[in-house]
Amino acid sequence: MKKVKVAVIGPGNIGSDLMYKILRSQHLEMALMAGIVESEGIKRARNMGIKTSIEGINAVLAEEDIKIVFDATGAKPHLQHAPLLKEAGKIAIDLTPAAVGPYVVPCVNLDQVKAEPNLNMVTCGGQATVPIVYAINRVAGARYAEIVACISSKSAGPGTRQNIDEFTQTTARALRVVGGAQKSKAIIILNPAEPPIMMTNTIYVEVEKPDEQAIRASVEAMVKEIQSYVPGYQLRVPPLLDGNKVTAIVQVEGAGDFLPKYSGNLDIITSAAVAVAEKLAQKILAGEVAA
Amino acid sequence: MKNSKFIHLVDTTLRDGSHAVSHQFTAEQVAAIAAGLDAAGVEYIEVSHGDGLAGSSFNYGWSAVSEEELLKAASGAIKKGKLTVLLLPGIGTVEDLKMAADCGAKVVRVATHVTEADIGEQHISIAKKMGMMAVGFLMMAHMVPPEKVVEQAKLFESYGADYINIADSAGAMLPEDVKARVGAVVEAVKVPVGFHAHNNLTLATANALAAVEAGATFLDGTCRGLGAGAGNAQTEALVGVLDKAGYQTGIDFYKIMDVAEDIVEPIMHRPQVVRNAPLMLGYAGVYSSFLLHTYRAAEKFNLDPRDILVELGRRRMVGGQEDMIVDVAYQLAQKRGGA
Numbered sequence: 019m020k021k022v023k024v025a026v027i028g029p030g031n032i033g034s035d036l037m038y039k040i041l042r043s044q045h046l047e048m049a050l051m052a053g054i055v056e057s058e059g060i061k062r063a064r065n066m067g068i069k070t071s072i073e074g075i076n077a078v079l080a081e082e083d084i085k086i087v088f089d090a091t092g093a094k095p096h097l098q099h100a101p102l103l104k105e106a107g108k109i110a111i112d113l114t115p116a117a118v119g120p121y122v123v124p125c126v127n128l129d130q131v132k133a134e135p136n137l138n139m140v141t142c143g144g145q146a147t148v149p150i151v152y153a154i155n156r157v158a159g160a161r162y163a164e165i166v167a168c169i170s171s172k173s174a175g176p177g178t179r180q181n182i183d184e185f186t187q188t189t190a191r192a193l194r195v196v197g198g199a200q201k202s203k204a205i206i207i208l209n210p211a212e213p214p215i216m217m218t219n220t221i222y223v224e225v226e227k228p229d230e231q232a233i234r235a236s237v238e239a240m241v242k243e244i245q246s247y248v249p250g251y252q253l254r255v256p257p258l259l260d261g262n263k264v265t266a267i268v269q270v271e272g273a274g275d276f277l278p279k280y281s282g283n284l285d286i287i288t289s290a291a292v293a294v295a296e297k298l299a300q301k302i303l304a305g306e307v308a309a
Numbered sequence: 310m311k312n313s314k315f316i317h318l319v320d321t322t323l324r325d326g327s328h329a330v331s332h333q334f335t336a337e338q339v340a341a342i343a344a345g346l347d348a349a350g351v352e353y354i355e356v357s358h359g360d361g362l363a364g365s366s367f368n369y370g371w372s373a374v375s376e377e378e379l380l381k382a383a384s385g386a387i388k389k390g391k392l393t394v395l396l397l398p399g400i401g402t403v404e405d406l407k408m409a410a411d412c413g414a415k416v417v418r419v420a421t422h423v424t425e426a427d428i429g430e431q432h433i434s435i436a437k438k439m440g441m442m443a444v445g446f447l448m449m450a451h452m453v454p455p456e457k458v459v460e461q462a463k464l465f466e467s468y469g470a471d472y473i474n475i476a477d478s479a480g481a482m483l484p485e486d487v488k489a490r491v492g493a494v495v496e497a498v499k500v501p502v503g504f505h506a507h508n509n510l511t512l513a514t515a516n517a518l519a520a521v522e523a524g525a526t527f528l529d530g531t532c533r534g535l536g537a538g539a540g541n542a543q544t545e546a547l548v549g550v551l552d553k554a555g556y557q558t559g560i561d562f563y564k565i566m567d568v569a570e571d572i573v574e575p576i577m578h579r580p581q582v583v584r585n586a587p588l589m590l591g592y593a594g595v596y597s598s599f600l601l602h603t604y605r606a607a608e609k610f611n612l613d614p615r616d617i618l619v620e621l622g623r624r625r626m627v628g629g630q631e632d633m634i635v636d637v638a639y640q641l642a643q644k645r646g647g648a
Contacts (some may be wrong), residue, residue, distance in 0.1 A: 048328075104619065110511075112394035164366055164367050164368065166368050166629075166630075166632045166637075167632060168632075168633075171424060171425060174401070176427075179425075179427045179428050179430075180427070180430060180431060181397055181431060182398045182428045182431070183398070183402040183403055183404075184430065185399075185400065185401060186400075187402065203363075203366055203402050203631070205366070205368060205399060205626065206399040206625075207399055207629045207630055208399070208425050209627050209630070210422065210423065210424040210425070210625070210627070211627075215624075218633070218636070220368070220632035220633075220636075221417070222367040222368065254636060255636055255639045256636065258635075258639075260609075263367060265367075265635060267632070267635070267636050267639075
């Protein structure tokens with residue numbers, strides 16, 4: 019089967035996990051891993067027979083065949099990469115908090131995504147909770163959505179730690195923009211327990227129509243859709259109603275590709291990014307998107 | 310500084326005490342208590358939602374009155390003392406801190422779990438740039454050995470914290486646990502060290518005194534002990550006890566007793582006594598703020614609150630994970646249903 023060539027910039031934990039997922043894809047070809055220093059991630063990719071470079075963005079721009087680029091660096095580098103990639107006619111899938119392009123949550127708005135040159139993957143908490151808020155909103159109307167994301171300390175990298183406000187603010191915004199809630203709030207908690215805990219997310223929604231059956235059916239259908247690209251996504255506590263307040267709890271176990279299984283928070287964002295790329299690749303191969 | 314006989318008291322009736330009234334303080338109550346504390350000579354008067362700035366939520370309980378209004382009420386009532394706020398990174402943000410500073414807050418205490426100080430670097434450094442006093446506040450310090458507390462205290466010191474506060478958020482420590490942690494941090498950092506006690510094992514005042522003996526020069530308290538779980542060290546009792554032990558606080562003993570009895574006591578929802586569930590919080594090492602949420606979940610799912618608390622302790626839940634009370638209660642109820 020014909021495949022679309024892709025590159026990953028940023029060979030850290032996220033970039034390496036992306037690489038494993040891309041290698042399994044039927045539509046994507048892992049054409050290049052780009053970094054800026056001779057790192058563990060670069061060596062790992064090279065040992066697996068993948069072309070690597072430490073010329074960063076320039077190496078990616080030099081290859082015309084590469085159509086989709088995953089950026090797993092940081093917000094600041096991505097702000098520099100975004101216009102260069104756009105100019106070169108490559109689609110950027112942004113896993114940083116830079117948010118140059120619109121937010122994408124695959125099972126919610128992927129179909130609405132046109133030939134955008136830049137797509138942002140929100141946050142791990144956003145990928146885990148926005149679909150549930152959307153599922154509740156479509157049947158019951160979400161006046162207010164609040165989520166509590168709890169991740170293991172080991173799976174929170176320095177980027178998240180140094181700018182934790184960015185996580186809460188970006189996630190809260192996506193609950194409104196993509197999830198459809200009128201108002202929102204996001205909370206993140208790091209838990210250092212050993213063995214590390216699985217990512218757990220609690221979703222509270224104040225609804226207009228407290229129809230428990232409709233909410234439960236809508237949420238369960240959404241969970242099945244998410245499981246198609248994140249098999250370890252589970253409903254721990256089904257939607258419970260207390261007046262107009264809905265409470266649901268989901269857990270995310272990672273696939274264990276490169277990152278350990280407790281890193282469900284990282285797994286859900288890399289899985290979502292690859293799901294977006296696969297959809298785009300199919301469109302490119304069908305000639306629907308100019309490439 | 311370390312052998313100082315002067316102990317700085319931080320009264321947190323209007324922050325930790327907010328848990329015990331389910332965050333229903335009114336602006337009038339806040340103004341009256343803040344004015345009373347200020348007139349009695351309290352240096353630091355903390356006002357925030359119990360879970361810190363922007364804590365008002367489904368997860369932690371809704372405030373009856375906005376934080377902005379409460380902070381303005383307190384600010385207007387304080388003449389000499391410093392209006393203080395609490396911020397938990399992951400809940401409150403720099404935007405909330407700016408709002409508090411605009412309302413007159415002079416001090417921010419940035420609180421993280423005892424192993425996660427680095428999520429507070431951003432907030433400490435921005436507070437310092439804004440000209441505020443910034444405090445590094447390590448919660449649930451009973452969960453790790455003294456060496457780990459030292460490591461994290463040094464991180465806060467490196468970010469520019471003006472003092473380090475060690476919190477026994479679960480009221481789980483014995484006096485020797487307090488001495489080991491506070492003493493080790495006092496040895497390791499150049500800035501002053503403080504202690505925040507909870508009374509779940511009825512040791513709050515004894516632990517506060519142990520902290521002072523180990524070199525702490527800042528202590529937290531609340532009038533009548535009003536606070537999460539079985540409450541905090543009682544401010545008016547600390548003033549009396551510290552005086553008897555030969556320390557100065559600059560606080561008028563009669564006046565602080567009057568604030569507790571005449572202003573705080575009449576608005577309490579219940580006496581701050583050590584009932585079975587709070588005793589279990591201390592015994593199992595569970596975050597004190599979980600108490601009232603646990604009572605509600607126990608009632609909803611028809612469970613013994615102690616069973617929920619023991620399971621939360623076993624899972625090593627940390628501060629802020631109030632949502633997991635429902636998870637535990639739901640799982641326990643399912644298990645019981647299936648048996």
